[in-house]
Amino acid sequence: MSLLEVQGIARAFGGVQALQEVSFAVETGQIHAVIGPNGAGKTTLFNIISGLLRPHAGRITFLGRDITALPPHRISRAGIARTFQTLALFExxxxxxxxxxxxxxxxxxxxxxxxxxxxxxxxxxxxxxxxxxxxxxxxxxxxxxxxxxxxxxxxxxxxxxxxxxxxxxPRLLLLDEPASGLNPRETDDLAQLIRRVRDDSVTVLLVEHDMSMVMDISDEILVLHYGRPIASGSPAEIRADPEVIAIYLGGEFTGAAC
Amino acid sequence: MNTGKTAAGILLLTLLAVAVQVGASVSGRDYYLTQLTMAAYTAAVVMGLSLLVGYTGQISLGHAGFVAIGAYTSAFLSTAPLAHASGTALGKSLLRFHVLASRPELYGDGTVVSLAPGLAFLAGLLLAGLVAVGIGYPALRLHGHYLAMATLGFGLIVYRLVLGTAFLGAADGISSVPPLPILPGVACTGEPGQRIANYYIAAGFTLMVLLFLLNLTDSRTGRALRAIHGSERAAAATGIDTAAYKLKVFVLSAILAAAAGGLLTFYRGSIGPSDAGAMKSVRYVAMVAAGGMASVWGALVVGFVLTFLSLRGCFGSFDDAVFGVVLIVIMSFTPEGPFGPLRTLVVRFRARRRPALANGESEKEIPRVVA
Known part of the structure; x- marks a missing residue:
């Protein structure tokens, strides 16, 4: 059984379809990344998993239990913690x-x-x-x-x-662009830290723009494009996926990662 | 954990309270104690409201309504005559067990039987709590200023209701409220012979509220409340049931307001609609803000001092205006309250003595304790 299973999630804001037919599974003990250009629906996906937003369709199960309609504090109690892209500290x-x-x-x-x-x-x-x-x-x-x-x-x-x-x-930690705003050295430290967290048996699901870090630490990558999953697999598979290269990553990606 | 600091503060305040009483009595100014007593009860309302507004970030613009519910329930139930109760067997046993109380008729030589003052007081707390649940449950499930709107409406409704209800005395209010027995020989009442005792009842009540709130804010619950104020979505994502906490704090502050209102009514022996006015609610919020929002001590000091000066008539006919000016001045110059700059000095002083904890950044930036 996968730790987290996302099945057919859809969410619209007004006329904009932010997410549609998003399905994937996160396995225990892995670092799983979600990548995609701005507006691909990554943060929306995180907000839905952590209960801050309700999906319009689809189902999320965590440890075999349906958590789709639960309020955020219950999801947190179930074992999912998160950080925010725009920091949300208690000032x-x-x-x-x-x-x-x-x-x-x-x-x-x-x-x-x-x-x-x-x-x-x-x-x-x-x-x-x-x-x-x-x-x-x-x-x-x-x-x-x-x-x-x-x-x-x-x-x-x-x-x-x-x-x-x-x-x-938590059993599962959601990191929303943890490296944004960090300098290269801080980013390296962060990558180390995320690995250590995973080794302490906390599964990690992260959204990130820093391609070299994602390719470096992830076990599994999901690529979103305009709210739809277009590819998923290991970093090597994603790197070689012609659709990913054509639609989204292009030359920038090979330069950053290889 | 600030247990030591809290205990020291409470002890100091207790000594100060005793010193003030002795000073007033020795100098033959016992009459000051009357206003000090009333100011202490008002300070308790302000402290309870600071937990809601300052710590949790939820605004109530109708707290005078809860004060009025406590006050009017106490006054009405303890004075409404239960004409035939003393004749029946049930009535007699209820009298024996102090569920009912009898007192001499005001004009005549018979006796009047009413609900015991203690139970009337408790009924006021219960009613305020229930009304707070009724208002808070729908309003606090939403994010934003719905509570402010709902309580504003509630306060106005309570005012019109007490003003227009005949059995609550309409514009005259309810007078000749009997004493509330506290200990044998000691009662919450305005009788001149019990003035000093009542000063200590009020001081004791207010100190208890202070201790309770200080301990509460410095705990897991207090952190949860401040977290809700700081970022509601982060608090929820950290496992805090934000709607439940907001409702509990609102109900708690409403019950505290009703308790202070009830005691104040027994002390004065009367209650009128002016205590339910919307301007009173605004004053409570102004005093919380002037005390530094998230500061129980600030709420106590500002609530107590301003109310005392107001009751002494120091502000003359500018009474309401003074509260507005105080609010503007404090917001403009020291938004952290009058004690904010003092705290900053202490923090700076400590930072200088322990340079290990303060890097260059934190020295430049003045810590803001209040959001």
């Missing part, structure tokens, strides 16, 4: 607090326990903090824990989002 909090929010699903204390400062709640709060610091260390931001997120560089802010998503202990 009113410190770096550490942002990641601590990621532990929400992994903790239970309610308002009454918090108001009365019950020992159980204090203990849990300590564990949340320690776990969050651990995730911050794993993305190399331990020293920024107490800083407000507004004080970080763009690349660091991306990493805070990644740490927050990892803190939910």
């Amino acid at each position: 009113n909090m410190t770096v550490l607090e942002n990641v601590m929010v990621g532990r929400h699903l992994r903790s239970h204390s309610g308002a009454v326990a918090a108001a009365l400062r019950l020992p159980r709640q204090l203990h849990e709060e300590k564990r949340i903090r320690e776990a969050a610091l651990g995730y911050l260390s794993s993305v190399g931001l331990f020293s920024k824990a107490e800083a407000p997120v507004s004080a970080l560089s763009f690349g660091q802010r991306r990493l805070v989002e990644l740490a927050r998503a990892l803190a939910t202990e």
